[in-house]
Amino acid sequence: MERRPSRDPVTLAGYPVHSAQEALALAAPMLDRRPVLVASDFDGTLSHLVMDPWGAQVLPLARQALRALAVTPDTSVALISGRTANDLVGRVRIGGATYLGNHGVERARLPRRSRAVSLRIEMAPLPPHFMALAEAIAVAVEEAIPESWLVVERKLPAVAFHYRAAPDIAIAGMRVAAVVDATDVDRQMVRFPGRRALELRPPGAPAKGESMRHLLDEHRPAAAFMLGDDRYDARAFEVLRAAREAGEVDGLAIAVASHPEVLPDVAPHADIVLAGPSDVAAFLSGLARHLGGHARPSPASLDSGRSSADDAHSP
């Protein structure tokens, strides 16, 4: 690819992996353009993956960089996650950012200097009976599988079952799927099987591709960067790259190799691959320095939402 640096990179699962500095060198020609959009996934991108999904934490350097970007003129920051918007904002607490929760079913913006708990969420219109169906499936799975390794993430009208801590992942996945199939017998919910989780979403629910389209329409950026580690993020990469092909925007789709096993589904849709969240943080930090003219974020912006640390959603 002509935009890639010339030095031979290391590879992971057969894909070249680049450093944050190399990604910044690729981004550099775009950094004179305004407005700029910086969009990112959370899990495995801004946070290291952990066994307990409620234990995930944003890397401090990534938070600092995103806070600086969020107060940089003509620069917008958006977080796009499968988590609910409330969960997401409680974990990252970046004032002035847009939050697309549940892949984009929930949209919210946290004004600068406001508390995370004050987030007002707009829900995508979906048939109301999916709320009850998702809750009924959640209850059925909880009752059938009382083991402690099961984590049920309610984000109605969607629900996700995590079993990454199960002693036997394959058996856990089969048990969860069996209860889901027995409850949603006519398969109204769309199944999204993950590596160690099963997510159920209503048909037609916005996903990250639609979320990226929405962000491009809303912010009309001249340059856009999207970072993510999973198949869901690859849909956003596709939308960004298609917009770039159409001459609508410049920018980069940046994959993060947090899961080498899914890299073959993600890397082909990206322009460059970073090794992990630490490299994402270094990239964002460099971006913030370039775009902010080396300005440090103001104390007020760094403090935005800090007082709401105890408001973070937790199970």
Ligand SMILES: [Mg+2]
């Ligand atoms: Mg992720």
